[in-house]
Amino acid sequence: MSYTRRQFIVRTGSVLAAYSLLPRRILSQDQKRTRVILLGTKGGPRVGEAGRSNPSTLLLINDVPYLVDCGYGASKQLITAGVPLNRLRYIFITHHHSDHNLELGPLTYNAWITGLPFQLDAYGPPGLTKMASDFFKYLKFDIDTRIADEGRADPRRLITTHEINTPGAVMSNDDVKVSSCLVRHPPIKQAYAYRFDTRDRSVVISGDTAYAPELGEFAKGADVLVHEVMYLPGIEALIKRLPNAKRLREHLMAAHTLPEDVGRIAAQADVKTLVLSHFVPGDDASITDEQWAEGVRKNFKGQIIVGKDLMEI
Ligand SMILES: [Zn+2]
Numbered sequence: 001m002s003y004t005r006r007q008f009i010v011r012t013g014s015v016l017a018a019y020s021l022l023p024r025r026i027l028s029q030d031q032k033r034t035r036v037i038l039l040g041t042k043g044g045p046r047v048g049e050a051g052r053s054n055p056s057t058l059l060l061i062n063d064v065p066y067l068v069d070c071g072y073g074a075s076k077q078l079i080t081a082g083v084p085l086n087r088l089r090y091i092f093i094t095h096h097h098s099d100h101n102l103e104l105g106p107l108t109y110n111a112w113i114t115g116l117p118f119q120l121d122a123y124g125p126p127g128l129t130k131m132a133s134d135f136f137k138y139l140k141f142d143i144d145t146r147i148a149d150e151g152r153a154d155p156r157r158l159i160t161t162h163e164i165n166t167p168g169a170v171m172s173n174d175d176v177k178v179s180s181c182l183v184r185h186p187p188i189k190q191a192y193a194y195r196f197d198t199r200d201r202s203v204v205i206s207g208d209t210a211y212a213p214e215l216g217e218f219a220k221g222a223d224v225l226v227h228e229v230m231y232l233p234g235i236e237a238l239i240k241r242l243p244n245a246k247r248l249r250e251h252l253m254a255a256h257t258l259p260e261d262v263g264r265i266a267a268q269a270d271v272k273t274l275v276l277s278h279f280v281p282g283d284d285a286s287i288t289d290e291q292w293a294e295g296v297r298k299n300f301k302g303q304i305i306v307g308k309d310l311m312e313i
């Protein structure tokens with residue numbers, strides 16, 4: 001299901017009307033407002049049935065796409081959101097679980113084959129550079145064939161990778177300052193949240209994390225916090241059937257955040273809008289929006305949006 005902004009306003013009624021009245025810093029005539037579009041909201045590596053795609057979140061800052069994570073399906077979701085792949089300019093990977101990076105190579109390839117006119121900059125934890133170069137090795141035959149046969153540019157020169165070894169400032173330009181914060185996602189040590197401070201909005205993407213008060217501090221005063229969420233009764237139902245149930249449950253409990261704790265983080269950060277995304281489990285249609293939001297609301301009194309693929313915030 002896709003949500004245009006208009007449909008979204010109708011669906012959320014008064015909540016969004018209130019949101020549009022929030023004070024805004026003034027943008028100059030030629031600057032576009034910062035848009036946030038959820039491309040994929042299903043946590044975990046399994047490719048689900050239609051409904052939720054694997055994790056990916058798009059920011060359009062002054063009309064330039066900044067993509068946070070590219071789980072399987074990111075290319076397709078970008079196109080569905082109306083962003084031609086050859087406009088891609090910046091990619092940020094939160095951590096190296098495959099639901100967040102599986103399509104890094106293919107997306108880069110797809111942007112290249114669509115005629116990427118710019119340099120593509122990718123940011124993420126160490127391992128990023130090797131991942132990109134290994135992908136190009138994997139497709140060496142095709143790439144070399146197309147360069148020779150179709151006169152294409154070499155895609156290996158189009159992407160520049162930037163490995164983030166320590167949290168803090170990531171990049172900045174005239175439109176945005178991007179910074180990172182280390183979150184808690186064992187056993188992975190370098191898992192980051194990203195904060196985008198633009199001229200009109202501050203947006204924080206949690207990445208995958210267990211309850212992390214340092215993330216609440218990092219997100220202080222943001223307009224929008226997109227936070228992952230895990231629903232325990234849904235987990236219990238899911239893992240009951242699996243042979244590795246005990247280990248998987250332990251991993252999930254140590255590495256993800258329950259709704260009540262998501263609410264705690266949003267309240268600590270005092271954000272205006274909290275967007276739930278990276279749903280675990282993300283393909284259990286029996287869990288209602290109200291069930292996802294209920295626990296969060298106990299601790300957070302601001303606006304809560306239960307994210308859907310292609311929803312714009
Ligand atoms: Zn994940």
Ligand SMILES: [Zn+2]
Nearest residue numbers: 095097185208
């Ligand atoms: Zn993860």
